[in-house]
Amino acid sequence: MKVLVPIKRVIDYNVKVRVKTDNSNVDLANVKMAINPFCEIAVEEAIRLKEAGIASEVIAVSIGDKSCQEQLRTALALGADRAIQIDTDLALDSLNIAKLLQKVVEEEQPQLVILGKQSIDSDNNQTGQMLAALSGYAQGTFASEVKVDGDKVNVTREVDGGLQTVALNLPAVVTTDLRLNEPRYASLPNIMKAKRKPLAVKNAADFGIDLSPRSTLLKVTPPAERQAGIVVESVDELVEKLKNEAKVIS
C-alpha cells in the first residue's frame, strides 16, 4: 500500500525564537530551519512500514516556497521514494493546507497518511484531523504505536491519563506523537541518492482552492517574563516562605 507523508519546514527546535520589534511576527531572517520534529517521526514510521513489507511506496509532500525542497530531500534521504512540492509563497492556515493535501490524497489514493500531530511553530494541532474529515477517513491522533492489520490499522494513542487503542478502517490518517519511534539519521550515500529521486513541483494556485486567509494576525508579543526569585539557604527557610510569604501551603 501507498503511504503519504505530509511534512513541514519549520524553525529548528534548538533555536530560540525572537519576536520582531514591531510586534508583527517572529523574526525568521537567517534562522536555521529544519523538518518539523513530529514530521520526521512520521517519515520514520512510513519507512519502517516499507521495510516491514507493509508499505509499497512512501511519498513525501510539502507545501511552501522552493526552500521546502530541502526538507523533502531530507525525507528522500531518509528513505521516501518520491516527493511532491506544492509551491506557494502564501502563509497558509491549517484548513487550506488540509484542502490542498486532500487533493493530493484524491490523486495518489494512499491507504495511509501519516503526519506530525502539530508543527512546533504555529502549534495548531489541526491539519491531520482536518485532512481526515475532508477525506471522510478515520483518524488516529497522537500515535505511540501503529499496527496495520489487514484492512484495518490499530493505533495506540497518548491521551490524558494513559493510552487508548482504536481500530481504524483503511484508508486512514495517523498523526504522530513523540514516542512513536526514534528517527534515524540519513547516511551520506543516501543523501547523495536522494538527489536523484523524483521531486515533482505543482503550483498551489492550480488546485482550484480558495486560499484566502481565514484570520488576521494582529500582533505577536514576547511572553511575560517571570522574575527570578531567591535562593533559600535551608529547607526550614523554604517551608517558612511557602507558608508565610507565598501562602501556598498551610
Place this chain on the structure above:
Amino acid sequence: MSILVIAEHDNSALKADTLKTVAAAQQIGGDIHLLVAGSDCQAVVDAAANVNGVSKVLVADNPAYEHQLAENISLLVIELASDYQHILATALSIGKNFMPRVAAILDVAQVSDIIAVESSDTFVRPIYAGNAIATVQSLDDTKVITVRPTGFDAVATDGNAEIVSLTNVTDACTSSHVNDELSVSERPDLGAASVVISGGRGMQNGDNFKLLDGIADKLGAAIGASRAAVDAGFVPNDMQVGQTGKIVAPDLYIAVGISGAIQHLAGMKDSKIIVAINKDAEAPIFQVADYGIVGDLFDVLPELESKL
C-alpha cells in the same frame, strides 16, 4: 448570540477544566449551551446542569459516543452547529482530537489553545511553544475554538440549567475502540491539581520517584516528570509536563532535579509559585523559580518531607 461548549468527561465525571472553558465562553458573551456526549453518563449530566452560566445542557447519551471517537462526536457537533456562532472545546485529548474535524467540515479555520479572549472574534494564543504570544482575529462566521484551561479561572457550580435530550445518533462507522490502558492513581489529576511535584533526570531512576510520594501525600499533590525523565524510562509518559506533554499552572510547582529546558518551562511557567531543587546553581530552572534550593535532592527531599 449562542455559544456551544462541548464537555470533556469520562462518562462518570465532568472534567474540572470544562468549567474553565465555560469561563472563556462567558468572556465571549452569549447564551451558553453545554453538550454532554457519552454513554451512560447521567452523573456527568447532573454535574453539567450545575455549571454556572450554562442555560441548557444538551445530552447525547448513546453507545456510539461511549469512547468519544472523533469521527462520531464531530458529526454530532456539526448537526448542532448551525444554531451557534461560537463552538468551544477544552484543549485536552478529546477536544484536540475531534474539534479540527468540526472546523474542516464547517469550512472554517480553528483557533487552537486560546489563553485569553479580547473580543467575540479576537483571541490570544501561544505559538512557538509559548515563546511568542499571538493575537488573532478570526474572519469566519462560525468561530471554532479550543481553550487552554490554564488561561481561565473555573466558573462556580451552583447553577441550574435546563436538560435537553438529543435523539439523533451519528455514527460514522469508520473506527472503533479497542482498549484503554489508563494509569490508576489515588492522586489528583496532573491538570487539575493545585500542587504539582515533578522529577527530572536528576532523580537518576524510576525507583527514586518514590522519594516524591511522601511529599505529594502531605501536600495533596500530583506527581509529574520532565521529558528527560520520561525518555529515560523512569516513569510513564502521561506524567510528562512540558510543551508536548501536560500544560499545568498549579498554585505550587516543585521541580526536583529538573534543569529547566525550554520545553519543560513551556508546560509549567504559568504556575503561581515555582520551587526548584537542584544541585547545579547555574540550572536555568532557577531563573523562573520563586524559591530555589541549591543542594542534593537526596538530602533535601527527606528533610522537606519531615518538615511539612
